[in-house]
Amino acid sequence: MKTLSHVEARQAYDRVGEKLDALPYYEDRATDELAQCGDFAAARSVFEFGCGTGRFAARLLRDHLPETARYRAVDQSTTMVRVARAALAPFGERVEIAQSDGEPPSDQPSESFERFVSTFVFDLLSEEDIALVLEQAHRMLRPSGLLCLAGLSTGSTPLSRLSARVWASVHRLRPTLVLGCRPIELIPLLPVCDWHITHHVQLTPLGLPAEVVVAERR
Numbered sequence: 758m759k760t761l762s763h764v765e766a767r768q769a770y771d772r773v774g775e776k777l778d779a780l781p782y783y784e785d786r787a788t789d790e791l792a793q794c795g796d797f798a799a800a801r802s803v804f805e806f807g808c809g810t811g812r813f814a815a816r817l818l819r820d821h822l823p824e825t826a827r828y829r830a831v832d833q834s835t836t837m838v839r840v841a842r843a844a845l846a847p848f849g850e851r852v853e854i855a856q857s858d859g860e861p862p863s864d865q866p867s868e869s870f871e872r873f874v875s876t877f878v879f880d881l882l883s884e885e886d887i888a889l890v891l892e893q894a895h896r897m898l899r900p901s902g903l904l905c906l907a908g909l910s911t912g913s914t915p916l917s918r919l920s921a922r923v924w925a926s927v928h929r930l931r932p933t934l935v936l937g938c939r940p941i942e943l944i945p946l947l948p949v950c951d952w953h954i955t956h957h958v959q960l961t962p963l964g965l966p967a968e969v970v971v972a973e974r975r
């Protein structure tokens with residue numbers, strides 16, 4: 758399935774900007790689950806790929822991470838980086854957010870993070886880009902570090918499978934209408950030699966299919 762180019766995705770998220778947080782937040786069920794099962798209370802360092810408005814990071818920093826934990830993120834949208842920096846400013850020097858060019862984060866140091874988070878971003882990326890981002894996540898995580906993912910999935914109930922099919926058809930016709938996101942399955946994308954799945958949940962918030970995966974770096 759054709760995905761948006763990095764430039765098209767940046768333009769789409771630059772346009773939507775702050776309004777992303779005003780959309781009906783079907784993502785919350787999945788990110789709530791991820792916040793619970795990602796063992797964030799034990800994490801001293803978190804990297805997020807595609808932080809958007811910083812909504813999930815704010816929740817992690819406020820409610821789940823130790824007060825000394827540091828958080829670093831990239832996003833390729835100028836607007837999202839501006840909005841996330843403003844939202845996370847109260848957390849001061851613990852937070853660092855950089856604008857990327859859409860490429861996988863190969864400039865980050867190896868074995869330097871305990872969590873690699875990405876929510877509702879892989880569903881925008883091509884399978885080639887997902888594989889490259891996962892390679893970097895594996896390199897950047899410390900041994901036993903956790904990969905924490907949530908995203909739009911292909912569904913696990915008749916209703917959610919139907920919603921996923923409708924969503925995929927809209928994406929095929931006009932991907933920008935759904936901000937480049939299409940339903941994908943995360944588990945088959947994680948190489949067994951690199952990742953040990955510790956948590957996998959399918960949810961159907963607002964009738965839409967979502968998936969949460971936590972995997973330990975082997």
Ligand SMILES: C[S@@+](CC[C@H](N)C(=O)[O-])C[C@H]1O[C@@H](n2cnc3c(N)ncnc32)[C@H](O)[C@@H]1O
Nearest residue numbers: 766770807808809832833834837859876877878
């Ligand atoms: C659907 S939003 C999700 C935002 C946030 N993670 C959340 O769960 O609310 C997708 C985000 O990924 C960012 N993004 C898309 N492709 C990217 C890429 N190749 N590199 C970095 N960020 C990307 C977009 O700019 C946008 O902020």
